[in-house]
Amino acid sequence: MPTSVSVIIAAKDSADTIVRAIASALNQAEVVQVIVVDDGSKDTTAQTARDADDGTGRVEVISLGKNHGPAYARNRALEVCRGQLAAILDADDFLLPGRFTRLLPHAEWDMIADNIAFVPTGYDAPLEIKGTDDAHPLSLENFVLGNLTRDDMHRGELGFLKPVIRLAFLKTHKLSYNEDLRLGEDYDLYARMLAAGGRFKTTRTLGYGAVVRPNSLSGQHRTEDLRRLADADHDLLALPLSAPERHAIHLHETQTRNRYRHRHYLDLKRDKGTVATIKALLGDPDSWLPVVSGVLRDKLSAPHAAPASRDVRYLFPLPEA
Structure with missing residues (x-):
């Protein structure tokens, strides 16, 4: 069983959050390396990351001269991973204690x-890790369907999953x-891994904290x-797929x-x-x-926009204690 983990953090202007992210990774017994890729920051992200090393020398910083986006930054980190496994951690998020051990x-x-806990900015209460849960397979079809926005306007969120990835699989299948x-790069990689025969498992046990910020880069994108992203779905359809997989990806491409x-x-x-x-x-x-329905949707949803919640919510229902 592979047990050594390289944690990858792509960071841009994250000096105010990077210390907690790094500390949460260094606190994991299986972590042999924390790779911070400073993606063209204008603040002190790179130096703050270097200063966050705990004396073990596990923190490595790669500084990029300009911003390239998270996909480029993560690929540079993948090239220097020493662990058998890679785990993605966003610069404003954190890992819960014992995540990899579980x-x-x-x-x-x-x-x-x-499981992911979505916590509001400034939330500092401890998150309770309740019970344990078996890991269940996630198919390509169900993963893609779990990224669709439904008729009730609820956005599918399986693309937010932050899996631990077996690096040997990426190398064998030449995937990156x-x-x-700059949008959906995680979704695209996971889908291509699944299409190549990758085994994806999920558990409801809590292990990752995602900070919900109104100005988060992940919540902003260009037209x-x-x-x-739609073109990436089109490329996926060129792969050998089952009819249900093809249908799911077609739905995602059409919606996007x-x-x-x-x-x-x-x-x-x-x-x-x-x-x-x-x-x-x-x-x-x-x-x-698409234009008419989009305009109507905007008009109908705008008056009902809810204020930002101060409560924690979870990607999956928590397992029983």
Whole structure:
């Protein structure tokens, strides 16, 4: 059973959060290396990360001259991993004590992920790790379906999973992050691993804390990022897939491309005005329904926008104590 873990942290302007992230990784007995990739920060992220080493020399910092995005940054870290396993940690998040001790003994996996606690900014109460839960297989079809936005506007969140990844599998199948993506790069890698025969398991036992920030980089994306993610789905469809897998990916591609079309015409209206937007739409009938439904959805949802919650919520229901 592989037991050595390299934790990868892609960071941009994260000097105020990087110390807790690093400390939570160094506190794990299985961690042999914490690789911080400073992705073109304007603050003291790189030096703050170096200073956060606990004296064991496990913290390594790679400084990039300009911002390239998390996919590029993580690939640079993957190139220098010394552990048998890699674990992604966002720079404003944290690992719960004993995370890898609980996860790694589960059998037969190439990726394994645990439950996530989404905590509001400033939340500092301890999170209770309740009970234990068996690890269950997650198929490519169910993973992709778990990333769809449903009719009730609830966004699928399985793309937020932060699995521990067997590096030998990535090497054998020549897989890495798609550096063209600045949105959905995790989803894309996990889907390609599954399509290559990777075994993905999940457990409801809590192990990862994700800080919910209103200005989080993960919550911001360009219109172009949506098009690139839809194109990545299109590329996935070229792989040997079962009919249910193909259907699920097609649904995800269609939903993502429709979001792109909606955003594209909103951008056009902002930049060129209403008349130019209507003229463009008349020549693009495939975009009529996505644009109209997107506008209606925005109008219907805006008045009901809820204030940010101060409560912790979980990706999966917690296991019984």
